[in-house]
Amino acid sequence: MVTRVYGQFCGLARAMEMIGERWTLLIVRNLLIGPKRYTDLRTGLPDIPTNILSTRLKQLEQCGLAVRRALPYPERAVVYELTEYGRDIEPALIELGRWGARTLTEPRSGEVVTAESLAMSLRTTFRPDGALGPDFGCEVRVAGVIVHADLADAVLTTCPGPHPGPDLIIESRTATALRDLVRDGRWPEDALADGSLHVEGERTLLERFTMMFRL
Amino acid sequence: MVTRVYGQFCGLARAMEMIGERWTLLIVRNLLIGPKRYTDLRTGLPDIPTNILSTRLKQLEQCGLAVRRALPYPERAVVYELTEYGRDIEPALIELGRWGARTLTEPRSGEVVTAESLAMSLRTTFRPDGALGPDFGCEVRVAGVIVHADLADAVLTTCPGPHPGPDLIIESRTATALRDLVRDGRWPEDALADGSLHVEGERTLLERFTMMFRL
DNA sequence: CCGAATCCTGGTAGATACTG
DNA sequence: CAGTATCTACCAGGATTCGG
Numbered sequence: 001m002v003t004r005v006y007g008q009f010c011g012l013a014r015a016m017e018m019i020g021e022r023w024t025l026l027i028v029r030n031l032l033i034g035p036k037r038y039t040d041l042r043t044g045l046p047d048i049p050t051n052i053l054s055t056r057l058k059q060l061e062q063c064g065l066a067v068r069r070a071l072p073y074p075e076r077a078v079v080y081e082l083t084e085y086g087r088d089i090e091p092a093l094i095e096l097g098r099w100g101a102r103t104l105t106e107p108r109s110g111e112v113v114t115a116e117s118l119a120m121s122l123r124t125t126f127r128p129d130g131a132l133g134p135d136f137g138c139e140v141r142v143a144g145v146i147v148h149a150d151l152a153d154a155v156l157t158t159c160p161g162p163h164p165g166p167d168l169i170i171e172s173r174t175a176t177a178l179r180d181l182v183r184d185g186r187w188p189e190d191a192l193a194d195g196s197l198h199v200e201g202e203r204t205l206l207e208r209f210t211m212m213f214r215l
Numbered sequence: 216m217v218t219r220v221y222g223q224f225c226g227l228a229r230a231m232e233m234i235g236e237r238w239t240l241l242i243v244r245n246l247l248i249g250p251k252r253y254t255d256l257r258t259g260l261p262d263i264p265t266n267i268l269s270t271r272l273k274q275l276e277q278c279g280l281a282v283r284r285a286l287p288y289p290e291r292a293v294v295y296e297l298t299e300y301g302r303d304i305e306p307a308l309i310e311l312g313r314w315g316a317r318t319l320t321e322p323r324s325g326e327v328v329t330a331e332s333l334a335m336s337l338r339t340t341f342r343p344d345g346a347l348g349p350d351f352g353c354e355v356r357v358a359g360v361i362v363h364a365d366l367a368d369a370v371l372t373t374c375p376g377p378h379p380g381p382d383l384i385i386e387s388r389t390a391t392a393l394r395d396l397v398r399d400g401r402w403p404e405d406a407l408a409d410g411s412l413h414v415e416g417e418r419t420l421l422e423r424f425t426m427m428f429r430l
Numbered sequence: 431c432c433g434a435a436t437c438c439t440g441g442t443a444g445a446t447a448c449t450g
Numbered sequence: 451c452a453g454t455a456t457c458t459a460c461c462a463g464g465a466t467t468c469g470g
Contacts, residue, residue, distance in 0.1 A: 003460095004237065004443085004444095004460095004461095005323070006238075006241060006262065007261065007262040007325055007326055007327060008241075008326060008327060008328070008329060008332050009319065009322040009323075009326040009327065009328050009332070009390050010312070010315075010319075010328075010329075010332035010335075010336065011311075011312040011313065011314070011315035011316030011317075011319055011336065011339065012240065012241065012244055012308065012311055012312035012315055012332070012335065013241060013315070013332070014315035014316070014318050014319060015311045015312065015314055015315025016237075016240055016241065016311075016315070018315070018318075020235065020237065020240070021461090021462095022219065022231075022235065022461090022462070023221075023462095025227065025231055025235070026221060026223075026227065026228060026231065029227055037432080037433090038432070038433050038434075039431090039432060039433075042433095046222065047221065047222040047463095048463095049462070049463050049464065049465095050433090050434070050435095050464095051434085051435075051436085051462085051463085051464090052461095052462065052463075053434090054433080054434060054435080055461095055462095077432080077433095078432085078433070085317065088314060088317075089311075089314050091310050091314075092307060092310035092311040092313075092314050093227065095306050095307035095310050096226075096227055096230045096231075096304075096307040096311075097225070097226040097227035097230065098226065098307075099226070099230055099303060099304050099306075099307050100225075100226035100227055100228070100229040100230025100231075100233070101226030101229070102226075102300065102303075103229050103233075104224065104225075104226055104229060107224040108220070108224075110222055111222055111223060111224040112222060112223060112224065113223070113224050113225075114223060114225075117223050117224070117225035117227070117228070120225075120227065121225065121226065124226065175224050218441095219441095219442095219462085236442090236443095237442090237443070238443090252451080252452085253451070253452050253453070254451060254452070257452095262444095263444095264443070264444050264445065264446090265445095265446095265452090265453070265454090266443085266444085266445095266453090266454075266455085266456095267442090267443065267444075268453090269452085269453060269454075270442095270443095292451075292452095293451085293452070293453095
């Protein structure tokens with residue numbers, strides 16, 4: 001299935017043959033958040049052509065990064081999920097995302113924030129050394145997109161969707177307001193004052209949030 | 216210059232727009248080894264079409280990852296070198312290479328080992344915690360390709376070409392013999408016996424080598 | 431409605447030839 | 451040495467269609 005090759009006996013060349021084609025790594029990113037149905041992937045990647053998604057999923061299967069699984073009876077749906085090998089690419093993906101985020105200045109016209117990109121950016125900016133302290137759960141809303149994160153025993157989990165019982169809610173009118181929060185790490189007075197950032201929960205939790213997530 | 220976009224305000228999407236096209240990341244890998252002339256890049260990437268190399272170099276310049284520099288008088292040559300931002304991608308590239316190396320079983324027909332892929336694989340497999348002890352320099356030869364590595368103050372540097380005064384020389388007839396050495400980490404009796412591996416230098420240095428480099 | 435396959439168009443990669 | 455030019459083949463993008 002790998003038709004285009006690089007002709008080098010090299011780990012990086014092999015990696016690029018598997019995940020180097022357009023859209024592939026974004027599909028993997030969304031599958032890293034959790035198993036997804038075909039339609040979930042389409043809504044999570046609004047601009048992907050359906051035939052490309054179909055082709056990429058087959059390639060990911062063939063390379064052993066993902067499996068196609070039919071859910072048992074009552075569900076009767078198809079989900080795609082990563083294999084262990086597929087999940088093992090997460091550190092590389094995190095590093096790439098961290099590097100690419102350095103040029104994330106302003107959203108370009110038409111650019112959106114998706115639940116998966118937001119959830120992954122929380123994982124990307126997570127600093128274990130800033131996560132000391134008691135467990136807590138928070139919900140993050142950016143431009144209508146909602147994800148939640150849980151800190152349990154200094155381990156972070158992130159998922160799309162609202163939090164059942166959040167200790168902290170951070171709502172950001174724009175993507176840049178949240179990015180500035182995790183980039184600058186200082187008390188977001190201006191953003192809170194002008195309403196671009198809205199917070200519910202204890203003040204100390206917002207401080208912990210700014211320690212835990214840092215770009 | 217980034218014509219094809221993903222429409223997401225996301226660090227990973229930005230990264231893929233910059234380095235996601237075919238050949239780009241392999242060019243970056245070779246430039247991470249050191250500044251290179253156009254012809255050096257061609258010989259280091261034997262299968263790249265020359266027009267693609269030309270296009271990619273312009274894109275890398277435009278994205279701020281590389282600069283084109285005309286050497287001063289006596290040389291009168293052009294070199295391409297990474298900017299600081301370009302060099303900062305190395306951790307992501309290392310992670311990708313490490314992940315891809317898991318499927319490096321046998322070389323496929325026609326696949327070659329290049330000096331840059333070999334040098335980068337030494338950086339990829341380098342373990343700082345296995346590098347304790349006095350400095351030493353070594354030369355690694357695989358299937359006619361020669362690179363050298365220097366350990367100085369527990370910091371590794373790797374370059375193509377022979378070592379001026381190596382403490383250790385490891386010569387491998389095939390790429391797999393060297394890979395097995397850094398993968399298995401055990402004493403390579405079989406390889407030494409059947410001649411697929413040849414070593415010059417103190418025995419203890421070969422042991423240190425197998426501690427320093429581990430896949 | 432979900433999960434695709436098919437068709438068409440245009441752009442990009444690959445191969446080779448050529449040039450300042 | 452350091453590219454450009456040209457041609458072909460293939461892949462991505464977009465729309466539509468199709469089967470369960």
